[in-house]
Amino acid sequence: MTRRINAPDVNLAATLECGQAFRWSGADDGWFTGVVGREVWRLRQDGDGVLWERSADRDVRPPVAAGMPLPLKRYLSLDRSLREIVATFPDEPALQAAVRRHWGLRVLRQEPWETLASFIASSTKQIVQIRQIVELLARRFGEVVGRGRPPGCPPARGDSAHPAVALYHAFPSASVIARATLPELLACKLGFRAKYLLAAARAVDTGRLDLGALRRMELGRAREELLKLAGVGDKIANCTLLFGCGQDAAFPVDVWMQRALRRVKRRRDFGPYAGWAQQYLFFDERTRRRQPLPDTGAQG
DNA sequence: TGCCAGGCCTGTC
């Protein structure tokens, strides 16, 4: 069943494709398909709203006891006013231009373990490769939570190169990864990051690291907790805190942000929503490298 | 073929 939620000030494509989440894929018909928690979601921009469907699966029934999916509004941060958030940004031309160009981009509220694991896998990897690693981990270790037609695949196509039915897997929990072997993780193309992911999973599984607590901690202290993990530096810690722990002021700086910040004069303080500002600058930097964009206009 | 990728760790100075 397709439902609709009113969602002013949301740019679904920018939000799902700006590099903060790795399990969404878009199709030519405008629908995005992704696994959130233990459900498959399909989302589509519909003017000032979002059309959405949950897994229309009949063969495999998603477990409902543990890991209930985050509600859509919360996942997309629709319970917050983008205008109020943007109003806290500094009056910096490059940032304001990025906001105009990608108006509606929102920082997602993702599950913290999946976020941490994904960004541990991200080290010196291109986004397309990160998506591949995350997918391999889900297929190898995650439970099947749905099946359906792959995005962009015509309904009645039966040849093996374009299977008519795709399986969707939940991202595996920390306790599942903690029981994996290094060779199994290496098979997911993690390379030298495999040992970091395994150690992080064990830290979470044993309770040595309480990811849930990071949400309530002061940002600096939360970052210190994550930095105790091998393979987690400032960048990965900040990504985890921003995208997975609701720490809106966390400010990841990677090679793209270093480029973007060269165009920003005032870089001292981006305010309580620095992470949101960062994401606008990051996405703007990436898209402008691909195709020069006009300086004005909200949603092209 | 070679460069580089949403980094981080370690050794060296």
Next chain:
DNA sequence: GACAGGCATGGC
């Protein structure tokens, strides 16, 4: 504290 090299792997 700053810096270089190494680490696995694949897209372009």
